[in-house]
Amino acid sequence: MLPLSERGLTLPPSPYRKLTPFAEAARRRGLTVHPLNIGQPDIETPPQMLAAVQQADIRVLEYGPTAGTDSYRQVLADYYQQQGLKVAADDILVTAGGSEAISFALLACLNPGDEFIVPEPFYGPYAGFAVATGTHLVPVASYLADDFALPPISEFEAKITPRTRAILICSPNNPTGYVYSRAELEQLRDLCLRHNLYLLSDEAYREFCYDGRFTSALELAGAEQHVVLLDTISKRYSACGARIGALVTKNQALRDVVFKLAQLRVCPPGLGQLLAQAAADLPADYFDYTKAEYLARRDLMVRRLRAMPGVRCPLPRGAFYVLCHLPVDDAGRFCQWLLEEFDLNGETLMASPAAGFYATAELGRQQVRLAYVIHHDLINRAMDCLEMALHQYPGRQND
Structure with missing residues (x-):
């Protein structure tokens, strides 16, 4: 065999x-x-978004830009700005779903054998991404009795080794539904600054926060070079099959590395970007x-x-x-x-x-x-x- x-x-x-x-x-x-x-x-899925693909006058479905079309990246930047985030189009690299954003982040921020810390329970495929990228997922347990709140920062600190490069969180959380508070995120920010770590923030469910305000990791002052936002339209617009996500960071050197990774797959889905761009025409409510x-x-x-x-x-x-x-x-x-x-x-x-x-x-x-x-x-x-x-x-x- x-x-x-x-x-x-x-x-x-x-x-x-x-x-x-x-x-x-x-x-x-x-x-x-x-x-x-x-x-x-x-x-x-919003009919306006589906119509953008169905009515597109396309004679040749050609390669698009590696980072995503300028028009869609600007629409996405406008969306983030409406959420109070200081994001420019050049901070965004469009990905083939949130999955590719996660993969790119691990490949760009960690070397084979390096470690990233994740509160568990976590989005199951994180373990698979670790194997696929040759990195090691290090769990820190949260518990049902505590509503799966962020574990004490001391428990994160105890897991840090010379091979630790990042902390990966998901908020609102899949699978628990927990939403990290600003205070919890600020503790993680301070930890990442002390130990020179990346903070990878999976915010796929950002629009679905029911009891209190959602805080994005991109709001954390002083951590601009450390934060990497991982995003997707899959759940936001019930468009899982479009396979459109995004990696967003203010770290120019990191964006340059991610761009080279993105060149290996040439470009993100063109029809998916047409669909996603039409979200700009949805009503404000x-x-x-x-x-x-x-x-x-x-x-x-x-x-x-x-x-x-x-x-x-x-x-x-x-x-x-x-x-x-x-x-x-x-x-x-x-x-x-x-x-x-x-x-x-x-x-x-x-x-x-x-x-x-x-x-x-x-x-x-x-x-x-x-x-x-x-x-x-x-x-x-x-x-x-x-x-x-x-x-x-x-x-x-x-x-």
Whole structure:
């Protein structure tokens, strides 16, 4: 047999897609599977944005600029400026989704063997990006009992070694929904300044902050050369398939390195940029509806979960995920059992076992991430399934 790369063999599976074969098998058996495992919004992509692609007069779909089109980068700079951020078009490099922005940041800021510190639970693919870039993810645990608040700065400091180059955060957080306060971000800023570290800030869910004001890492005074904003339109406009993200930094030397990395893939998606640029024509109150809808879904799901015996569920402050404790022996086995052996009137649900969002082996074993990205009546039906499943599951724990 031909050998395969160690990198490829050690890549971890996606924590929210690993059970997909079991869900597909359940659907083939005729079951309705409610997809709470993945953050795929059901809110429609704005028609104006789709029309920009559908009505484009394109004779040749040619290569675009490596950093993204000037027109889209200016639209994106205007968007950030409306959020109170001092961002110019030249600070932005358009990427193929947020995923490429994360990859570019790790490749540009760290050497192979270097380390970056991440509060856990974290967005599962971060672990895969570490393997793919030859870097090491170092976790610092946050806990459900504390609503997954930022761990004490002393715990970050204890993890710093001569190979540490960056701290990576996600706010509003995927998978917990926690939103870091300005005070917490300022503590991280001070830590990065003391130890000359990058602060990589994944702000994919910036528009969905429900209880208080969102603070961007780009607002942190004195850290302009350290902060790297990682962004995407995927969740903002329900445009996951457009594959348009951005890396934003005031650090010119870093931008130059990222630009060379971007040249390797030539340019970001041209049609995706056309779609994203049309967001400039959306009404000023566009996010009022989507934010209110997700807030109502959050409240519904949390209310249903908290009414189930043995379930512990913090209140997410942003994004559209709930990370909760279930009274089961192992959440991975339970989620697979839901798809293989359970149904309620021909329905079941798909959830993401939370162990895939942790690097520390013993954490998250009884937790799942649920995405409230489906309509209210479907959330209720999925919660009916979960409530009954917790009664029937052979591995239920009375804790």
